[in-house]
Every structure is written in structure tokens, then in C-alpha cells.
Amino acid sequence: MRKLIYVILTTMAVALVGCVTINVYFPEAAAQKAADQFVGNVLNHAGSEAKPEVKQPPAPKDSGNHPSAMLLDLLIPSAQAAETPDIRIQTSATEAIRARMAQRFGGTLGQLLDAGAVGFTHDGMVAIRDAAKVPLSQRAQANAVVADENRDRAALYREIANANNHPEWESQIRATFARTWIEKARAGWYYQNAAGAWQRK
Secondary structure (H helix, E strand, C coil): CHHHHHHHHHHHHHHHHHHCCCCCCCCHHHHHHHHHHHHHHHHHCCCCCCCCCCCCCCCCCCCCCCHHHHHHHHHCCHHHHHHCCCCCCCCHHHHHHHHHHHHHHCCHHHHHHHHCCEEECCCCCEEECCHHHCCHHHHHHHHHHHHHHHHHHHHHHHHHHHHCCCHHHHHHHHHHHHHHHHHCCCCCCEEECCCCCEEEC
16 A cells, blocks of 8 residues: 555656746847847947946746745746746956947947948858958958957857856857847948848948
8 A cells, every 4th residue: 555655646746747847948038138238238338438237137026825836946946937037148258248349339340330341240240241341451450350349249149148057049149139230230331131131221
């Protein structure tokens, strides 16, 4: 009889844990909000050293005193956090990247974008669009600025994924930022559409 009760209890416990599946999905809305904040901050403070707004963490949700909720919190404490996904974008590394980007946008990169020589690519980077718009004597500098920007962008997407303990999110973060750079591009700047063709904003 004891063995039967033990088997039943074990089966129920396994079924309960099996029913409580937490899908660690990419929090698209939170990532979009984070990208809007970061990109807006870079473009609005281009060339300055202004500090970004500090995002306040959301207030914790009250899971209530329902016994099943308390049991779920005991079994899987992260279940409650999964209800309101958030994404962390402020680390010392991302702040250093933000400052360098703002400085480039306020300087050479901004001038290259204004001239139509450089544009935003559909994969979250920048590229020389029309080298003829850059004087020959300044092309090496333009290429260096584009390379520096792309190095920082790749590091940014990787850092955000790692800061959220989900390195597998890097490509989704990159895609979210790619859309945001294009959405927030200034009038007259160039960007690539999904097919890779250049268009002017």
C-alpha cells in the first residue's frame, strides 16, 4: 500500500512539474522599448556627454496568497518574473558604447549620413553607400569610422544578450535594433530595405 501511495505521489509531482513549463521567449516588446531608448539617446545626445535616463525597474507583481501561486513560487521562483519580461540594456560596457556612438553621430559619422555617403543597413549596421560623396583624401577616415561604428554595434548586441543571460537572443536583439535605427533615422538619411536596396528617409 505504501508503495502504491509513493508511486501515485511521485506521478502527481512529475505531472505538476511537467505542467509548469516556463518558455524563455524573447521579450520583443521590452526589447523594442529598450532599443527605442538607446537609439533615441544616441541620436538626441550626438556629440554631447549627456547622461541617459535611468530606467526604473518595474514594481514586482503581487502573486497573491493563493496556495497554488505560493506553491508555484516555491517550486519555480522565476515563474513570476517570466510573467513580465524585461530586458537590461544598461551596463558599463553599453554605456561606454553609447558615449562613443553619440560622439561619432555628432561628428564624422553624422556628416557622412547627412551627405548620403553612409546609410543604415537592414542588419543593424552601417555601410558606405556612395564613396563618391566622400573626398578621396577623407575616404580612409570614413572607412575607419564605419568600421568603429560596426564594431561597437556588434559588441552592443552581444553585450545586451549576455547581460540578460540569453546569448541566444543576440540575433533577435540585432534585428530589433536594426528596425529602430531605421525608424529613428533623420530625414534625408539612407537605409536599406529588407531586400538590401537603398532608400532615402
